[in-house]
Amino acid sequence: MNETVRDLTLPLSEDDARGLELGETLTVSGLVFTGRSRLHIRAIEQGILPPLDFSAINCFFHVGPVMRQTEPGWEVVSIEPTSSIRFERYSPALVRKLGLRTLIGKTTMGPGTAEALREVGGVHLSKIGVCGNLLRRQVKRVVEVHFLEELGKTEATWVFEVERFGPFFVDIDATGRNYFAELDAHSRERLAAMRGELGIPEDFAYTEVNP
Amino acid sequence: MxxxxxxxxxxxxxxxxxxxxLPPDVDAALVAALEAESDPLARRHIEVSLENARAAAEGEGLxxxxxxxxxxxxxxxxxxxxxxxxxxxxxxxxxxxxxxxxxxxxxxxxxxxxxxxxxxxxxxxxxxxxxxxxxxxxxxxxxxxxxxxGGSEIFGTFYRMMYPSDGEAGILSFVLDAIREGCYAGKICPPAIVGVGIGGTADLCMALAKEAAVLRPIGVANPDPNVAALERKLFDAARNLGIGAMGAAGTSAVMAVNVETAVTHTAALPVAVNAQCLVGxxxxxxxxxxxxxxxxxxxx
Structure with missing residues (x-):
């Protein structure tokens, strides 16, 4: 993680976001807020949002951090980006509602989020490897926490100030293209070839007991 | 007492x-997977994961x-x-x-x-x-x-009650589909250890898959040569799906495919898949x- 890559300041401008290329590697510096399923469900179903200025704190980091309370305050133990695709039901509405230009998580989201990011001029950034301890080093400050009592440490909304945070790679760009969609087409072809090599008949079907 | x-x-x-x-066998298998992988992003996923694990072993995080x-x-x-x-x-x-x-x-x-x-x-x-x-x-x-x-358990659990006439074609088909689906976009955090259970009741079948994924040392084959041959077929095919570490392109989708069996009903062929992620x-x-x-x- 030592190579020098481009660092962008948060919140991303629309020009910054639209200038990012699919597959590009970058780091970000500024303020991020965290959340998982509970934030999504509550925000859309119940209209409950953390009291943040989303024009300033605009980077939504999909993570349940491991936090430890120490004498001077909260300390980050490890922060592993979590699978973003689990939030696909509510993510497009949240991206539009808050005008989110930067999502950070683990690999891929659905076409709904890709379309919402295209509309607002935003990107999804994916983690590289298992990296929670390395990302921890780049958290300069735990700024604040919301909903800690109601949701617990894992689902609470934490605000972190980060510096040269990453690197991440752009897996959904601001035109809505998805890095994994092309790989998927390729692996489907490979799967068909492998089925042939293993002697699985082309017309194989599981025995149907409700014909 | x-x-x-x-x-x-x-x-x-x-x-x-x-x-x-990291368990020593998993560490060694990740290093071997890195050596065998040529896709730059897949390599980076493994390198970073090893660096992250070293930090944890030295007292920094998990x-x-x-x-x-x-x-x-x-x-x-x-x-x-x-x-x-x-x-x-x-x-x-x-x-x-x-x-x-x-x-x-x-x-x-x-x-x-x-x-x-x-x-x-x-x-x-x-x-x-x-x-x-x-x-x-x-x-x-x-x-x-x-x-x-969570990644390996949530996205890497599959079960199907098949029938004797579905045979080996059914088993191979089901497990390969599960591996491709789980590894897509790195959902189960590949390189994965894929556990496969065949036989038993539904719950025993899944327990066999889980134990095969979590407990078996990497590199140890099933002692039954027929089962070991099935493991080898699945492993080789999984490395040729065009999927590497964390769902990048490449070959490093799996570190192992471990199959365990139990006797089952003469009318049934239950098959389960349970994955373990790259940190094992x-x-x-x-x-x-x-x-x-x-x-x-x-x-x-």
């Missing part, structure tokens, strides 16, 4: 070690922050005696899990499935999971602590009848 507190301390320590150190489901696989001998009886294993496991969570070696991740309320200590009905089996005529305890990450966390405590405890990352 093994002291209850000795068991609880050993469980805590095994869980702490599992959360902070092997992975999703410490997942707290599982304890316990094997006792026929002469093993425990202070307070075997039921004390559940209390000891809960105490160890609560301590490991309070000390931030486990993230508070277990919640009520309906209310989603989080007690904050990873303890509740069914968790920590204690799976007890008996083997041999010894008097000690073997306890494997496995914090099993498990650490084992061996407790002798006199209460001596030793730890190893090499599974039994």
């Amino acid at each position: 093994i002291d209850r507190d000795v068991i609880s301390s050993a469980m805590y320590e095994a869980m702490r070690l599992a959360a902070t150190q 092997v992975c922050a999703d410490t997942g489901f707290p599982l304890f696989f316990i094997t006792a001998g026929s002469r093993t005696q425990i202070e307070g009886g075997f039921g004390a294993l559940h209390d000891a496991a809960a105490e160890a899990t609560g301590r490991a969570t309070a000390d931030a070696y486990l993230r508070p991740t277990m919640v009520d499935p309906l209310t989603r309320a989080n007690p904050g200590d990873n303890i509740g009905p069914g968790m920590p999971r204690v799976l007890l089996s008996f083997e041999g005529d010894g008097d000690g305890l073997e306890i494997t602590a496995a914090p099993k990450g 966390r498990r650490w084992r405590a061996s407790i002798s009848a006199s209460g001596d405890v030793s730890f190893t990352g090499d599974p039994a």
